[in-house]
Amino acid sequence: MNMLNIKLPGLDLKNPIMPASGCFGFGKEFGNLYDLNILGAMMVKATTPEPRFGNPTPRVAETSSGMLNAIGLQNPGLKHVLKDELPWLNQFNVPIIANIAGSQVEDYVTVAGEISRASNVKALELNISCPNVKEGGITFGTDPDVARKVTEAVKAVSEVPVYVKLSPNVTNIVEMAQAVEAGGADGLTMINTLMGMRLDMKTGKPILANKTGGLSGPAIKPVAIRMIYEVSQAVTIPIIGMGGIMTAEDVIEFFYAGASAVAVGTANFTDPFVCPKIIEELPVLLKKLGYNHISECTGRSWNKHEQFANHRA
Amino acid sequence: MNMLNIKLPGLDLKNPIMPASGCFGFGKEFGNLYDLNILGAMMVKATTPEPRFGNPTPRVAETSSGMLNAIGLQNPGLKHVLKDELPWLNQFNVPIIANIAGSQVEDYVTVAGEISRASNVKALELNISCPNVKEGGITFGTDPDVARKVTEAVKAVSEVPVYVKLSPNVTNIVEMAQAVEAGGADGLTMINTLMGMRLDMKTGKPILANKTGGLSGPAIKPVAIRMIYEVSQAVTIPIIGMGGIMTAEDVIEFFYAGASAVAVGTANFTDPFVCPKIIEELPVLLKKLGYNHISECTGRSWNKHEQFANHRA
Amino acid sequence: MIKNEAMKIVSQQEIAASIYELTLSGSLVSEMNQPGQFVHIKTGNGYEPLLRRPISISSIDKENNTFTMVYRAEGKGTSLLSQETNDTEIDVLGPLGNGFTPEAAISGGTTLLVGGGIGVPPLYELSKRLTKLGVNVIHVLGFQNAATVFYEEKFQALGETYITTVDGSHGTKGFVTDVIDKLSDSYTTIFACGPTPMLRALESAYKETKEVFLSLEERMGCGIGACFACVCHTAEDPTGFHYKKVCSDGPVFRAGEVVL
């Protein structure tokens, strides 16, 4: 019996585990380590209309149970992604969620319009929450009206369902979620990184060349859980949860909070085999906890336990 | 040579190390462990007009490099604090910073008016950022206008300088800081805890009876550093920094970010002797790093290194 | 006085399924006076786990400057602790709290000691003290199953001992109350430590007729009374602002003193 299959808008997942955007490139490198076919889906690196080099290095710094990154959305640009990366990924039976970014609404529209027509792209992830770029990025993710408008614009051109990636760096996450839901979002992905910083003991200066960076890893898990708990009760669209997932137990905690699938980011650096490990361990853990299917876990922190699989579609 | 003395509005500190509010009660328990006279100052538990029991238990939960708490401002109330706690603390040559809280502006005004007249209370810390109470608390800390008004009201009645404690759960921390500065705040203390949550693997329910709680400890240090870095460049009042300090190195990092003194919270639970240890280690570390006085470290992450001791008064 | 010491491991062994007995030595032992007090232990050597773990003192050996704890390796902290080997030093804060008062039992009379699971350990030092005082002790100790039973002979050496297991794989099948109900109620005092439902059952059944002392558990921050993590309402003011702290006023309370 399959205990892990999940259906979400546009996505027919054999399991709800996928690498998070930016932590897995376009799959090639991890494809050398294991068979990517085992993944539920793949969230590929943010794509912008033109190629971007991103920020100067150092781009990463370590923190207690976490890390900061300021990659700055480095990517080879839309053309290259369409011509090279996506066709390469076509050999796998894995739905691709294309993460799209830009500095202005037109950028999102450009990328969404074209990339959503690639045959293996089954959904878009609208990155309105990158803390590491000067323009666009996070500003789209902190003002509900702006977030709603960019969602509407992308929905208007996209051939596939649109998931909006929320930033945790806001006073009111529910308001943001409801705004993008009103803008037509088919789902949410949350959370992106928290804005943070580390200073060098000797120089006193920031370790990251970009000064600030995005905090990810287990340190932020309690914030992610809290936000998903709040948002999942306030919207009707499904949530793909992320933020500090390292183990199968963490996955279950995200489902309990209200997620219907999860993404694994930073953990891929600590253990490049973390996704296959979690996928293997989940059914065992579910059985031990007394569940027949992972969807039974969704929203258990707040629901009355009658209604399971609320986003199983 | 004293390398650690710092002057801040109302506070003549022999060293810039103080326990953070809520992590040290009113000093009695730690007074059994070491001589409190070594402390730079003491931020005592939040005081409200009437006694409060706070939230049901469990009130704490552990997270990766952090902890959640939902004490809910339990305290014996203003009268008892004036009659019992503060007089007891009078035996020590340590300035007291009274943390005050409430559900409405009048509460803050009541407590501020009376407590600021206690002889050893040298400053107030306005807690407009407690995430663990239904009314008041954090709502005061997320709306700049409300924050400014409560600051003004307290300033109008306080006999001593007023420091406002900022919540990190906001989109724009600089805006909050500038609002309370405009309201007459003499200083800032930051950061309070990040809102977070943990769920129990077996039941799926929140571990904390209050469901959500405040995340503290090393996990949040990068967020604190980032916020102090931003705010210290945007206001002219001094900052007492906190959030995850465990070591003397952490203290220096907070000074580099822009703090002029620091508070140690959660670390007191991990190591009840952490404050004396840090106070002992700081001069050694400063010498090793080539400084003559800790004030030289303030703002080093962003200043041009000409102007030291910018808040040394 | 409360002290903080890096104590040496004298021995550590698994005495039942996931149940470890750990003996430590150091000068802190000279501060230990009361059965039922606990220590607060830092496990691992980083910020994870961040918080200390409260563990009861299960026996004290002043002559050799050692004390023993018995704990279940379950979560992160206790699992790490169980992996420590003889060379290591363990960061101990203690002794903490107010324990059992053997003096409360009438000398020469009979006293009932009731323990559930990892609530059993502190009863061992208590029982040793009571028997030394000439008190006749009866032990009723509840466990999940045969694999997790520990210290049966040790308690037997001190007095009459009944074991219950939930699955009946050892001793009487059921809960401690199933045994107690059938005992002649010659005892005057009950000392108990274990899960809250067990403590509640004992309180409601025997509060009026016996002297009952209960050792409580609560999630802790500081362990010394400073953080208000571990409070409970007093019985006199069950919804008001009066409180007791489990860590510093307790963990042992007289039945009826606080709301369980």
Added chain:
Amino acid sequence: MIKNEAMKIVSQQEIAASIYELTLSGSLVSEMNQPGQFVHIKTGNGYEPLLRRPISISSIDKENNTFTMVYRAEGKGTSLLSQETNDTEIDVLGPLGNGFTPEAAISGGTTLLVGGGIGVPPLYELSKRLTKLGVNVIHVLGFQNAATVFYEEKFQALGETYITTVDGSHGTKGFVTDVIDKLSDSYTTIFACGPTPMLRALESAYKETKEVFLSLEERMGCGIGACFACVCHTAEDPTGFHYKKVCSDGPVFRAGEVVL
């Protein structure tokens, strides 16, 4: 192929001040082919440190299925690693990256190997390979002071070896370049690993006249080319979007290939 293995510690010792030599055994060794490649090591056993640590392979022993690293215990991760004892297994990911190509040195000619501090270790395997190929090697190795010098005799056994220390407490006082400037420039190829200023100095002085290969360092996330943490601009497009990844395209580059 890149593998992930829990490798056994064969030996670990401090060979200079805070400098440790660690030998591990396991089947992953059979994948190691090129000097200058590195491994990515998980230190500690929790989430702190969270990231792996990149450490160069300093010698490979295929017969015994072991390889050796030399590293400085400085921060959290390397300090933890230095405390591991013989019973422990170390989580190793590797071999990673593209290392030095001994074949680039003209057989029978002379090659200069330049190392700075903890940039010295990968040159050892390289030097062994070169001498085996019949290449004449000259080593110029820079350290902070006498206490941190390591592997001097090992390199001497393979060829002419000059040591420099910043404080002059051993060998020539100054930097590696102070020695190199005075060498007869009979060598055709330079292989170097060390701090970026050293690499820059070598590049600008010898890029035109010699074959120069430089091993770079950068803070890493994944270590395998997936996260874009470790990129550098290509020399041809120094401000554009073309890039190389230190972890997977490097860490060794031909001088002039990327912007240092």
